[in-house]
Amino acid sequence: MTKPTLKVALLGAGTVGSQVARILTEDRKDLIERIGGVPELIGIAVRSLDAPRDYQADASLYTTDADSLIDRADVVIELTGGMEPARTRILRALNAGKHVVSGNKALIAAHGAELMAAARESGAQFSFEAAVAGAIPILRPLRDSLAGDHVTRVLGIMNGTTNFMLDAMDSHGAAFDEVLAEAQKLGYAEADPTADIEGHDAAAKAAIVASLAFHSEFHIDDVHCTGISEITADDVAAAKNDGYVIKLLSVCERDGEGVNIRVNPTLIPRTHPLASVRDAYNAVFVESRDAGELMFYGPGAGGAPTASAVMGDFVSLARRGILGGPGVPDYSYRGLQATSLSNVVSRYTVGLLVKDQLGVLASIANKFAENGVSIETMHQTKHREREDVEGADATIRIVTHKTSDQKLKSTIDELSSLSAVFDVASVIQVEG
Numbered sequence: 228m229t230k231p232t233l234k235v236a237l238l239g240a241g242t243v244g245s246q247v248a249r250i251l252t253e254d255r256k257d258l259i260e261r262i263g264g265v266p267e268l269i270g271i272a273v274r275s276l277d278a279p280r281d282y283q284a285d286a287s288l289y290t291t292d293a294d295s296l297i298d299r300a301d302v303v304i305e306l307t308g309g310m311e312p313a314r315t316r317i318l319r320a321l322n323a324g325k326h327v328v329s330g331n332k333a334l335i336a337a338h339g340a341e342l343m344a345a346a347r348e349s350g351a352q353f354s355f356e357a358a359v360a361g362a363i364p365i366l367r368p369l370r371d372s373l374a375g376d377h378v379t380r381v382l383g384i385m386n387g388t389t390n391f392m393l394d395a396m397d398s399h400g401a402a403f404d405e406v407l408a409e410a411q412k413l414g415y416a417e418a419d420p421t422a423d424i425e426g427h428d429a430a431a432k433a434a435i436v437a438s439l440a441f442h443s444e445f446h447i448d449d450v451h452c453t454g455i456s457e458i459t460a461d462d463v464a465a466a467k468n469d470g471y472v473i474k475l476l477s478v479c480e481r482d483g484e485g486v487n488i489r490v491n492p493t494l495i496p497r498t499h500p501l502a503s504v505r506d507a508y509n510a511v512f513v514e515s516r517d518a519g520e521l522m523f524y525g526p527g528a529g530g531a532p533t534a535s536a537v538m539g540d541f542v543s544l545a546r547r548g549i550l551g552g553p554g555v556p557d558y559s560y561r562g563l564q565a566t567s568l569s570n571v572v573s574r575y576t577v578g579l580l581v582k583d584q585l586g587v588l589a590s591i592a593n594k595f596a597e598n599g600v601s602i603e604t605m606h607q608t609k610h611r612e613r614e615d616v617e618g619a620d621a622t623i624r625i626v627t628h629k630t631s632d633q634k635l636k637s638t639i640d641e642l643s644s645l646s647a648v649f650d651v652a653s654v655i656q657v658e659g
Contacts, residue, residue, distance in 0.1 A: 232265045233545055236300035238272045238293055238316060239307040243330060243357070245281040246534035247304060252284055261542055264549040270296040272307075281530060294319065302545065304537060305329040314338055321345040321353060326548055328540045330357030330533060336431035336447040339438060340559070352547060354540035359432040360385055360509040362532035363525040364539065369439040369513070376515045378440040380480040382658070383511030384504050385432040387527040388415045388423040389455050389475040391507040393492075396463045397472050403458060415507050415528075425454035426490040429477045436511070437479035437488045442561040449565035451489040458492055462578065462653050465624050466494050469576075469604075472502045476658065485566040494576060494657040569633040574603070574657035576626045577635075579642065580650040583609055583621035587647045591623065594645070598638040601628040626657065 237248055251258070251268045258266050271284060272293035290296060293316055297303055303320040305327060307313050313334050320327050322345055329335065335342065335358050346353035356366045360383070369378065384390050388410055395406040407424070410416035422428045430450040437445045455475050466473050471494040479488045495502045500522050504510040509527025514520050526532040581587050588607065595602050604626045627635070635654070642648050 230259065230264050231549055232267050233262070233548065234267050234269045234299060234301045235541075236270055236272070236293075236296040236303045236320075237268060238296075238303065238305045238313075240271050240273050240278075240280050240284075240289070241306065241308075242281060242530040243533045243537065244271070244304075244306040246530040247306065247537050248284045248288075249282040250534060250538050258542065262545045262549060264545060266302075266541075266545065269299055272296050297325070298323070300325055301548065302326045302328070302541065304541060305331060306537070307331070308333070310334055310337065314342075317342055317353075318345055321349055321351045324349040324351050326352045326544045327354070328357075328537055328544065329353070329355045330537055331355070332358040332428070332431045332435065333447075336434040339435065340444045340446075343559070352544045354544055355435070356540045357533050357536035359435055360511060360523070361387070361525065361527040361529060362535045363509055363511065363523045363527065364536070365436070365511050365513075365523050366439055367539070367543075368521075368523070369436065373513070373515055373518060376517045378513060378515045380478070380514040381436055381440050381511065382476055382478045382480075382501070383436075383523075384474055384501060384509050385436075385477045385511065385527065386423055386426075386429040386475060387507030387509055388420070389426075389429070390504060390509070390527075391415050392424075393455065393458070393463070393473050393475065394505050396458070396460060397467060400460060400464065402460050403456070424456050426452045426475060427454075429475060429490045433477040433479055433488050433490055436477070437486055438559065440479055440513075441481070441486050441563050442559060443486065443563040444559045445486070445488060445565055449488055451487075451491070451568050453491040455492050457653065458655075459653070461622070462655065465578070466576070466655075469494075469626070470497055471495060471657070472497055473655065474501060474504070476501075482566040482570065485564045487566045487568070487571055489568065489571070492655050494655055496659045499659055569631065571632045572629050573632070574627055574629050575635055576624060576653070576655050576657055577639070577642075577651065578653035579623045579625070579648055580652050581621050581623055582647045582649070583607075584647065587621075588623070590645060590647060591625075591642065594641045595625070595627070595638055598634050598641065600630045600634050600638050602626075603628050622652070 392406040430452040434445045434447045476493040510524040608622045
């Protein structure tokens with residue numbers, strides 16, 4: 228029996244796109260057996276026909292006319308990144324009933340609801356496993372494997388660049404600027420690293436994860452985001468001394484009748500599974516009512532690993548398309564709202580630069596007490612001089628018991644007004 232043909236348009240031939248082109252070409256026979264049909268790569272849309280590529284497909288496949296390529300395809304794989312023209316091209320495909328695979332996390336975090344609505348209206352399937360955590364299968368397990376359960380919390384390391392940097396600071400005692408330069412040298416960080424170090428990349432992924440985990444529509448603007456640019460070697464050393472490691476965590480959790488979504492540097496006990504995630508790897512920890520605790524771990528970036536996630540989506544929707552099944556339904560039926568940080572309850576570590584004089588510890592402890600924040604531990608290190616703070620001759624590091632974000636902020640505001648406090652050097656959440 229002749230097997231049906233699926234015409235595939237690939238948009239983008241960068242690091243990931245080149246690897247997808249390689250797999251579609253070199254693994255064609257295996258893909259035919261796995262899909263039950265023949266995947267035919269009909270073209271690769273690029274900005275420049277002459278640009279160097281990690282994998283060079285047949286030269287006749289490359290084109291700068293993405294629209295005509297989309298119009299001839301059954302399945303569109305979008306790997307160009309950015310908002311436009313990616314959004315317009317994906318909508319063009321979905322509105323025409325063509326299935327789409329994308330790895331565009333920023334676009335999905337900003338316009339995911341619009342794209343899913345277009346897919347639902349036309350009966351097309353829109354899949355985006357590669358948008359979060361590279362090769363790690365996390366979105367499909369949330370969407371399918373845990374569809375009969377109730378997810379209560381998701382927390383994870385979703386940005387490999389910052390994990391590499393924080394791991395290097397922890398392992399070697401290096402300064403922030405040193406590890407950033409090394410990350411750029413190795414290709415983990417872009418020349419402009421803002422999206423990574425300020426947490427924007429992780430925030431986009433957190434919005435996507437929260438949408439699937441809690442069956443609601445969340446936008447990147449719903450994510451409370453703090454990056455790692457203010458983390459110092461002293462912060463990392465102090466955490467290590469207390470048995471913690473600092474990670475940039477993405478957290479999505481039920482908060483009353485809503486969901487709190489946040490990205491921020493967090494102290495994790497070294498006994499926690501996420502503490503052992505090294506280098507540029509990612510890991511996601513899922514907590515649910517019935518399945519309990521699950522952890523997903525693997526490379527969070529790179530051409531081949533991310534292409535693996537793209538191809539997983541492609542094979543899945545290709546099978547569905549050939550068998551004539553319906554697209555994956557949109558599960559945003561619950562309509563939960565994003566909540567503020569004010570009621571989030573956690574422990575915190577606070578670093579203060581202060582005068583080393585009589586009564587300083589008492590005045591600081593009083594401010595915590597007045598705001599209803601209980602101190603778990605308090606350590607003072609004398610003679611920690613800083614060139615940028617004249618007369619700062621002691622560092623105090625405080626770890627609180629669990630308290631609300633609102634109470635902690637009130638405490639910090641009042642500490643900043645004390646004449647004996649030169650600077651609130653750091654405020655970092657503590658997990659566990």
